Amino acid sequence: MHSVVLTKGVPDFREGVVEFDEDGHLERGKTPTVMNPNDKHALRAALQTKVRHGGKISLLSMGPPGYAEVLQEGMRDVYADDLYLLSDREMGAADTWATSMTVATGLEHMETEPDIVFSGFKTADGETGHTGPQTNWCIDINENLTDRPLITHVIALDVDDDGTVRAKRLVEGDVSEIETLETELPAFIVPDPEFEPTYRKAEHRLRHKQFRAETRERAAEFGEYLGADKEPTDFEQFTMWNQKELNLDPDFIGLSGSPTIVSGVDPIPKAPSEREAQLVDADDDEGMADVFEEMQPYAVGD
Amino acid sequence: MPEIDPTEHDISELGPKVNQIDDEQELEEMLAMEKGGEARDPVITLIESRLETVGGEDEEAVDPAEADLSEMTIAEIANMVRGVDDVDILDGILEREKSGKERKGAITQIENRIEAVRGTSEEDAEEVEYVPPEEKHPDLEHPTADKQYVEGTVDGEYRDMWVYCETQQGDLVDVSKEMLGRAREMLDDYNAEPDDDTDRTDVDAAAASYGGDEDGNPEEVVAVLIGDGVEEHAEECIACGADRVVYHEDERLARFRHKPYTEIFAHMSRDWEQEWRDYHEPRYTVFPATNNGRDLSALVQGELDSGLASDCSDLYIEDAQISNPEKTGQPGTTKTFERVLHMPRPDFSGFEYSTILCLDKPHRDFHPQGASVIPGTFDLPDPDYDREGAVVEHDIELPDDWFQIEITASDQLDDGVDLTGNEVVVALGRGIGENPTEGIELGLELVDQFEEADLGLSRGVITASYQFGGHVEQYITEERQIGESGQVVEPDVYIAAGISGAVQHKVGMDESDTIIAINTNADADIRDFSDYFIEGDLFEILPRLTEALDRGEFAEAMQEVSDD
Numbered sequence: 001m002h003s004v005v006l007t008k009g010v011p012d013f014r015e016g017v018v019e020f021d022e023d024g025h026l027e028r029g030k031t032p033t034v035m036n037p038n039d040k041h042a043l044r045a046a047l048q049t050k051v052r053h054g055g056k057i058s059l060l061s062m063g064p065p066g067y068a069e070v071l072q073e074g075m076r077d078v079y080a081d082d083l084y085l086l087s088d089r090e091m092g093a094a095d096t097w098a099t100s101m102t103v104a105t106g107l108e109h110m111e112t113e114p115d116i117v118f119s120g121f122k123t124a125d126g127e128t129g130h131t132g133p134q135t136n137w138c139i140d141i142n143e144n145l146t147d148r149p150l151i152t153h154v155i156a157l158d159v160d161d162d163g164t165v166r167a168k169r170l171v172e173g174d175v176s177e178i179e180t181l182e183t184e185l186p187a188f189i190v191p192d193p194e195f196e197p198t199y200r201k202a203e204h205r206l207r208h209k210q211f212r213a214e215t216r217e218r219a220a221e222f223g224e225y226l227g228a229d230k231e232p233t234d235f236e237q238f239t240m241w242n243q244k245e246l247n248l249d250p251d252f253i254g255l256s257g258s259p260t261i262v263s264g265v266d267p268i269p270k271a272p273s274e275r276e277a278q279l280v281d282a283d284d285d286e287g288m289a290d291v292f293e294e295m296q297p298y299a300v301g302d
Numbered sequence: 303m304p305e306i307d308p309t310e311h312d313i314s315e316l317g318p319k320v321n322q323i324d325d326e327q328e329l330e331e332m333l334a335m336e337k338g339g340e341a342r343d344p345v346i347t348l349i350e351s352r353l354e355t356v357g358g359e360d361e362e363a364v365d366p367a368e369a370d371l372s373e374m375t376i377a378e379i380a381n382m383v384r385g386v387d388d389v390d391i392l393d394g395i396l397e398r399e400k401s402g403k404e405r406k407g408a409i410t411q412i413e414n415r416i417e418a419v420r421g422t423s424e425e426d427a428e429e430v431e432y433v434p435p436e437e438k439h440p441d442l443e444h445p446t447a448d449k450q451y452v453e454g455t456v457d458g459e460y461r462d463m464w465v466y467c468e469t470q471q472g473d474l475v476d477v478s479k480e481m482l483g484r485a486r487e488m489l490d491d492y493n494a495e496p497d498d499d500t501d502r503t504d505v506d507a508a509a510a511s512y513g514g515d516e517d518g519n520p521e522e523v524v525a526v527l528i529g530d531g532v533e534e535h536a537e538e539c540i541a542c543g544a545d546r547v548v549y550h551e552d553e554r555l556a557r558f559r560h561k562p563y564t565e566i567f568a569h570m571s572r573d574w575e576q577e578w579r580d581y582h583e584p585r586y587t588v589f590p591a592t593n594n595g596r597d598l599s600a601l602v603q604g605e606l607d608s609g610l611a612s613d614c615s616d617l618y619i620e621d622a623q624i625s626n627p628e629k630t631g632q633p634g635t636t637k638t639f640e641r642v643l644h645m646p647r648p649d650f651s652g653f654e655y656s657t658i659l660c661l662d663k664p665h666r667d668f669h670p671q672g673a674s675v676i677p678g679t680f681d682l683p684d685p686d687y688d689r690e691g692a693v694v695e696h697d698i699e700l701p702d703d704w705f706q707i708e709i710t711a712s713d714q715l716d717d718g719v720d721l722t723g724n725e726v727v728v729a730l731g732r733g734i735g736e737n738p739t740e741g742i743e744l745g746l747e748l749v750d751q752f753e754e755a756d757l758g759l760s761r762g763v764i765t766a767s768y769q770f771g772g773h774v775e776q777y778i779t780e781e782r783q784i785g786e787s788g789q790v791v792e793p794d795v796y797i798a799a800g801i802s803g804a805v806q807h808k809v810g811m812d813e814s815d816t817i818i819a820i821n822t823n824a825d826a827d828i829r830d831f832s833d834y835f836i837e838g839d840l841f842e843i844l845p846r847l848t849e850a851l852d853r854g855e856f857a858e859a860m861q862e863v864s865d866d
Contacts, residue, residue, distance in 0.1 A: 013766045034767065037765075097603070130610070133600045134600050141450055142450060142451075173592050175470065178715060180710045249439060256628050264657045274313050274830065277832040
């Protein structure tokens, strides 16, 4: 069983790490890049599949060469056997459609077609949730690649030995529903952030522990190639492809190939104050007493 | 008479409405009505500030050449420079900002305007010459790997706004009607005769009118229904604003399936030969930003080789002045794109809206311009069952290999966490970042002090990649999110700890009776819509409140003790 997991680097939005300028614009230069949190759910789903059924997990991203560290993070924090990075200036600033074409071409370049392609739902920075489905649509269009059913919002997943995929997915509209589905490999799976891997059998828990130890070691080894005077591509399990190697027309990828542009980022004009806030200093007992009086009528036992 | 009587509305409802009004007369009348009524200060400020924006050319308005920038917000500067066409004046403004407050956002706004104005004078530049890829990139093997995904239409014909109307368990989902209502409003404006007095290239103009398509024929709102037994919703779609309903029925389509739904939508809108559908593809497509609607939007737009913006919080059509060289074909020029669907969506930072545009580039069309819309963004329209419209069945063979996925069961979920109906909501924001697990614990401890209370979260907590301790992790779900894309609550007491108050959060809580904010930053936006603003660290304040409430039960006993 070979799984490929797609991931993207995003600004680290954690408090104390993320930097905004005084106008509330994100300062990308000062904010570190991390693996998109939702993609870790996808990677965990792939790891669950590997623990239960064996096989190999490849982690693939598109981005600047520095994204090698994002791939290393996924390898270290979850799991990966090998890493792929599609990297070229010409691929920069792509929207989801231009990204999907590039990623599908990267998948076509791999030695064998994966049994399962996983992608995360939504990135923390763009939040579109489009790239996974659109990549699969490119796979559909591409005659050299096998069509694969797309299952999104997956919260539980299992694969039988005969290649039957069983999944549960979340549907939301005016009410929430869970669908149970069956299909055959190969497949394209988009796990939901609610996805939680389960390891009920003792042998699975043992294997999971062993895989985690191995992947941490591998990530540490890859780390040695990320230093200033080293070439990451010298690491056997890391492959990097550029626009020429993928035979992509620079006018059809990156910003040039993107249907959409961001025309403007408008500060939301501040609405006039609607309430006159009473300012309470934490040390002001009288003020704190006023606050307390507002809350007390709702307290337990009152 | 103005359309909206301000005295009948809360300020929170008025904000978005007033900011869409462009008629000075109407605003003046509303102002008079408010002054004659309750004369609420914030309402007056709101209308006056809108009047100032709209009436940019009044004598009393600031002269851009003289304006005191240090007194203006970035948004005000942005609005002001939009009306200035003189590069010298703009250069002067830029110099003053640079030597004054030097705000990066303001400088960008001014520089963009300078670029736009400069570009305009060179607008009549020659057509971009087409160079075949084989000639342009002889080092690549042609056709290159990307071409198979490219439709290759240039200067195609596009008309109408297609709206995907999602159904669930045999009913139209509310957002389907909301989108139809908005689509109707947009196309009514679009089909209206252009008013000669307004300059259509002015980006601040009201919803633009074009008098219909390029030949002057009105364009339609086309509702799309796909499913089993969906024709019965056609009447409702027309009542909500559709001119035409196209439906496809098949019992295998009872539940949403990615492949056949996408193929059917694409066939209907691009390949289907119909007398009324005498164009290449729709001009615009609109989908609901639900789990299934968002997937479908991405797949359909991919199949039609175009782009889209997801989770939009507004939609409007007007011209756009574009200087992006990828779209104009020539660096340093500005080109006017007509009839552009503007798709604002809340940005991840929570303090900005990004407006996304899907635009043709030289030698490659990007139509339809697609969007998905957050449910609840637009009001449900009042259905008009006397409206007339056409209903058309779409019927093609659906090959078996479109149905590779079998749905073996479906179960409705309980509604999950429902934060509405609580007397008290304790909400936590990114202020817990220093120690997220402890932050949640402290919030839960305070919740426990109340009879009917629950824990809410800002979007920031859910999207941040915090590591939570196992015992509190179960609380970190989107179900607890308060705000535009989460729940809307109006408890008696709303306690917002470590929440800065992005506008998306505000819409989820500002109807609460009493709002108590706890924040270390005295300038946090939430202060403007709080009743109490405790300046301090939530890690210190929350335990104190918990303790006080806990002790509150024994207040008398404590009193006695201290009296001794």
